[in-house]
Amino acid sequence: METIRRAVIDIGTNSVKMLVADVHGQQAEPVWEGSKQTRLGRGFYETHRLGAQPIEETARAVAEFNQKAREHGAISVRAFATSAARDALNADELISAVKAIAGLDVQIISGDLEATWAFRGVTTDARFARDPLLLLDVGGGSTEFILGQGKQTHFQNSFPLGTVRLMETIPPSDPPSAAELSNTRHWLREFLQREVLPKLKPAIANLSDSDPPALSLVGTGGTTSILARMELKLRDYDRNRMEGLSLSRDRVTWHVEHLWSLPLEERKHVVGLPPNRADVILSGVAIYEAIMAELDFQELRISTRGLRFAAVMEA
Numbered sequence: 001m002e003t004i005r006r007a008v009i010d011i012g013t014n015s016v017k018m019l020v021a022d023v024h025g026q027q028a029e030p031v032w033e034g035s036k037q038t039r040l041g042r043g044f045y046e047t048h049r050l051g052a053q054p055i056e057e058t059a060r061a062v063a064e065f066n067q068k069a070r071e072h073g074a075i076s077v078r079a080f081a082t083s084a085a086r087d088a089l090n091a092d093e094l095i096s097a098v099k100a101i102a103g104l105d106v107q108i109i110s111g112d113l114e115a116t117w118a119f120r121g122v123t124t125d126a127r128f129a130r131d132p133l134l135l136l137d138v139g140g141g142s143t144e145f146i147l148g149q150g151k152q153t154h155f156q157n158s159f160p161l162g163t164v165r166l167m168e169t170i171p172p173s174d175p176p177s178a179a180e181l182s183n184t185r186h187w188l189r190e191f192l193q194r195e196v197l198p199k200l201k202p203a204i205a206n207l208s209d210s211d212p213p214a215l216s217l218v219g220t221g222g223t224t225s226i227l228a229r230m231e232l233k234l235r236d237y238d239r240n241r242m243e244g245l246s247l248s249r250d251r252v253t254w255h256v257e258h259l260w261s262l263p264l265e266e267r268k269h270v271v272g273l274p275p276n277r278a279d280v281i282l283s284g285v286a287i288y289e290a291i292m293a294e295l296d297f298q299e300l301r302i303s304t305r306g307l308r309f310a311a312v313m314e315a
Helices: 052-071 083-087 091-102 111-122 163-169 178-209 222-232 249-260 281-295 307-314
Strands: 004-011 015-024 027-037 076-081 106-108 133-138 143-149 152-159 216-220 246-248 299-303
Touching: 004 052, 004 307, 015 052, 015 307, 027 052, 027 307, 052 076, 052 091, 076 083, 076 091, 076 307, 083 091, 083 106, 083 111, 091 106, 111 133, 111 143, 111 152, 111 216, 111 307, 133 222, 133 281, 143 178, 152 178, 163 178, 163 281, 178 249, 178 281, 216 222, 216 281, 222 246, 222 249, 222 281, 222 299, 246 249, 249 281, 249 299
Parallel strands: 004 076, 076 106, 133 216, 216 299
Antiparallel strands: 004 015, 015 027, 133 143, 143 152, 246 299
16 A cells, blocks of 8 residues: 555634645654644634634635645645634635635535544554543634544534633633633533533443443643643654643643733743743633543543544545
8 A cells, every 4th residue: 555645734713734644544644744823713703704814814824834735745735624614604705715825625524523533533543542532622613522442432522612712702811810710610610511511421421331441531632732742841842752641630730720820921931832822721721621620530641643634544
């Protein structure tokens, strides 16, 4: 079986990301990865319409990545969009802008497909390929919860819970206050108990009845990559050191309380935290803390893989 170099561009609510990889069967070896924050979902949740400026910035980022993919020798480039585009009343404007500026068609994927790809991508890593896991993919506009083992999923659902969405629902001050953190934790607890746990807990209980190995909590996406970088004090992205890292619940809570104690300008200087993510990280880490608390997980394992790994194998 020959090796094929492909690229996928992931248009998210917060950022545009690209993976160029050499694909051989069901394995993808990263060649180049990049991310550009365009905040497509900026101001979206009041009107459910994408703004003209975020659309143009996003289309230009896609064009830059398309050119970069060709420079790296990719024979195909696939673009897809997730939560904000999925929910937008004017998604056609994004599709038209990307076609006009970048010359690419955009596939708007469902929450179900997003969850499927996230699980397939993460389980290409042998560390996550056999034992049961609850995978969380926290994005800017949605969070995918996937319960599965090996190649089989037992539960998957995409919920309207994301870093940008939460930040715009409960915008923190600068610096954020202890009361705002308390309100955010309370909002998350109520959301999880009302929307997520009634659907997820029965699936976890059914899995437990078969007496498998202990269920692991695994996070993928921007927030967990940043958590790993902050924990390891990495100034640059280092997949080999980040992949499979475990953070205790106490350490996740420490990061939450540390970040929420700092004004925005000081957060921009935290080692491992990209300055352009210093605002949205507050909601991201709070989401993981809340899920660990509500489901009583004592450890969060980090995966640097996700939906782009599956998408590039299917391109």
